Amino acid sequence: MAPRKEQQIFQATLELLAAKGYEGLTVEGVAERSGVNKTTIYRWWPSKAALLAAALVEADLLVSAPPDTGSLRGDLEALLRGVAALLTSPPAADVAVAALGAAVHHPELATAAQRFFADRFAREEAVFARARRRGELPDTADPMLIMDLLAGAVWLRAVFRGLPLDDDFAAGAVAAVLDGVTRPKAADAAKSLGEVP
Amino acid sequence: MAPRKEQQIFQATLELLAAKGYEGLTVEGVAERSGVNKTTIYRWWPSKAALLAAALVEADLLVSAPPDTGSLRGDLEALLRGVAALLTSPPAADVAVAALGAAVHHPELATAAQRFFADRFAREEAVFARARRRGELPDTADPMLIMDLLAGAVWLRAVFRGLPLDDDFAAGAVAAVLDGVTRPKAADAAKSLGEVP
Known part of the structure; x- marks a missing residue:
């Protein structure tokens, strides 16, 4: 065709x-x-x-090329803004949320949702392969877990909690997963060292 | 009544x-x-x-008291195993997945889902308050973001990807968010220092 x-x-x-x-x-x-x-x-x-x-x-409508910003942080933030747009900006959001919501009830559609996520992940893997080559990601890190954490957070916040995703959401979520929430943030660490007024 | x-x-x-x-x-x-x-x-x-x-x-059926294991890591792992059970173990899973899936399509049910998550989060906050008192979590850390990342990952992996959650999933997801995926894991760091054969 x-x-x-x-x-x-x-x-x-x-x-x-x-x-x-x-x-x-x-x-x-x-x-x-x-x-x-x-x-x-x-x-x-x-x-x-x-x-x-x-x-x-x-x-x-639903396909997007994975970003290549030059850094893992930049790529993940761009990926996450893409997921946020997919789940909150019409017309793609109307489609994506309806399809994924329906997949929960219809086993034959669940297979379609699984293919949708597998296909996205296959394209996202380029981001992680480049990050490994740049030495930004240890070999032990699990790319699928990273995507589950980030994309899952967008779904939970936007669809289930019905809360708006502000501009900082993508950066905050990526920072949490890359740096860990128990590590003091760079700005705060600098502040506590007296480097920032 | x-x-x-x-x-x-x-x-x-x-x-x-x-x-x-x-x-x-x-x-x-x-x-x-x-x-x-x-x-x-x-x-x-x-x-x-x-x-x-x-x-x-x-x-x-759907209510559970937040855990109090003595550490933030232990509490979050227990919370996450609870979310995993809620989404994968019948009979609670049949109910929770059906209700949350239906919430996507029915605005009046979306409000119910929002109340469900708000109510859970109100109870989960005790875990983060205790962690702050123990000095395990910087003041800048965002508890709702942490729960969105962790619970969202379970939803994405179990419901959308349709993949099994193995025993290590909760520990791996919590370690990613607490420690950050760019930090070498403790075992690997020890190995590279020659502390582990």
Whole structure:
């Protein structure tokens, strides 16, 4: 299928999911909204779960290239701002939150969510590989745990607590995980040494 | 209402939610399952959302006293094992995951989820207050961020990635946040100093 047509179908799938929920998502509705024949869609994706799984992993709306800012801290802050935007800025947020929320209830959609996270992590690994080459990350550090901590914090704060993510959230969360919360912060350490008024 | 009767109603509410989802939850169903008259339930909780909100915060099934192990590390590991059990061990997990997943779609339930997390955090604060008194945590550390990182990691790993939480997960996540992932681990540092064969 032509990439542009495929993206139209994915876009229609995600819009319909955001508007009507997983229960309201149908291949018929996607056909209508995208202007692509229903039987053509079924030929490529045998079910709405398969279609949504493909859309979650391949739709331009939800895909972003991993950052390369020159430092692990900069890359993780950029990644985290991306996760925050994905979960709080429409239209991507309407789609991402609806899909991930629905994945909790629908086993066939849970597989799609797992593919979505596995695919993201495969791309995020470049960030950690570069950090190791620069000597910024010990070999014992666990990249998936780092991403679980950071992305999980955004989900908990924004979706479950319903609290706003201020500008400092990404920097604060990354500092906590990279430096540890028991280590005095650089500014405070300097202050206690009398280096800062 | 007598506490035992109230707990029977909450228990029935949560069981029904886990079995039938939020759409399938009705005050009539709770009345039938708990043996308490429907009009009595409505007198105390005017809607199924209000009833579920109360159950999420007050049901014995989901409430646990914050740990007091004598150290921040021990307390956070215990808290995190509690979150892991809540999200992965039935029957609490069926209820908690169903309720939190449904909160994403239903604004009136989102408020209940917010109360659930606010109530847990109010109890978790004792852990951080004790850690500060013991000098284990700088004043600049942000307890809510620490809980968002840790509990969020459990949610992401167990629910979204669908991966098992092994015994080391709680200890590893707590070590990452307390010590920082860029700090060499104690065992490795000792090894590099030749203290461990």
